Amino acid sequence: MASSGEDLRYLAESVQDSAQRSAVIGYYRSFARPHRLSDRHAAFQNYAMARPQQPSLQLHGVSDGCLRPQLFDAVRGRLPQGSRIVPVSGAGHFLQLEQPEVVGDLIQEYIGPAGA
Structure with missing residues (x-):
């Protein structure tokens, strides 16, 4: 990294x-x-x-120097049922670049297997 x-x-x-x-x-x-x-x-x-109309997956880097993780605590109550907020350890603002496998696994887990 x-x-x-x-x-x-x-x-x-x-x-x-x-x-x-x-x-x-x-x-x-x-x-x-x-x-x-x-x-x-x-x-x-x-x-x-x-306010989102559909359930959402919100991923954020624990070490994000731009968006503070506390922001996502405030967002939690605004998301529709079925939404998830997941902090990603070892990642900052560009978590998809810093932890691509973790991010990919979390997205795949949230949306389910292909073709389901």
Whole structure:
């Protein structure tokens, strides 16, 4: 697994101009500062943050430095019956890259065997 320093160097090399950096960072800022959104973006955030209608599997990395695990405690009561929230040890924000086998197994367990 790459260190966070390596990841940040790769990110810096990947988004070299200010418009790209602004887009990458702006995505996260918009969720943290909803009062600053345009009407178009506020409507999308309301849609994205609405109560799910179908049971959901929510996986999150225990070491996520962007989304605190406590956030998922608050979400728990908003999910439909049949939903699961599962913390993934040894993973941060990109748990599908950091623990791909664990994530894959959890998803497969939740959705059931293929063709079922």
